[in-house]
Amino acid sequence: MDxxxxxxxxxxxAETVLERATCLRRVYGAIIVKNDEIISxxxxxxxxxxxxxxxxxxxxxxxxxxxxGERYELCRSVHAEANAIISASRRDMVGGTIYLVGxxxxxxxxxxxxxxxxxxxxxxxxxxxxxxxxxRTKTEFDVVDVQEWVAEDDLLxxxxxxxxxxxxx
Numbered sequence: 001m002d003x004x005x006x007x008x009x010x011x012x013x014a015e016t017v018l019e020r021a022t023c024l025r026r027v028y029g030a031i032i033v034k035n036d037e038i039i040s041x042x043x044x045x046x047x048x049x050x051x052x053x054x055x056x057x058x059x060x061x062x063x064x065x066x067x068x069g070e071r072y073e074l075c076r077s078v079h080a081e082a083n084a085i086i087s088a089s090r091r092d093m094v095g096g097t098i099y100l101v102g103x104x105x106x107x108x109x110x111x112x113x114x115x116x117x118x119x120x121x122x123x124x125x126x127x128x129x130x131x132x133x134x135x136r137t138k139t140e141f142d143v144v145d146v147q148e149w150v151a152e153d154d155l156l157x158x159x160x161x162x163x164x165x166x167x168x169x
Contacts, residue, residue, distance in 0.1 A: 022052035034096030042083030094128030
């Protein structure tokens with residue numbers, strides 16, 4: 001009998017967690033694991049006590065015609081990674097791994113381009129997690145060393161992202 005890899009085992013669990021997500025666009029599930037123990041889980045949905053998009057019947061970002069990948073602050077949902085981090089103690093997460101799976105809410109297809117948004121990346125960095133494992137297909141995944149995200153941010157200095165004003169000396 002062939003056993004699945006640990007990564008796919010934990011990704012399968014994260015995929016089950018996403019079944020609780022309430023987004024109408026994309027559903028995500030995340031689990032945080034350290035020393036082969038699940039520390040916490042999270043899925044994307046509105047903050048406790050607030051209406052979820054599935055309950056309202058519409059996505060507020062779609063209603064405002066916000067393109068995918070932009071203006072996350074307008075989203076009603078707390079992201080899966082954020083919910084998993086909120087539910088755990090930092091001392092339990094330091095050095096751990098977060099597993100992330102995304103599906104298209106309409107088709108149910110796996111998102112081969114799933115990743116953490118910039119806000120969630122900052123939370124992952126601050127939580128002390130060391131790796132992010134992201135499902136691409138049922139058996140394939142990418143492993144991100146969180147230090148890559150730290151270094152990436154250092155490349156975003158104002159000199160690199162703000163074009164020079166030709167009218168200034």
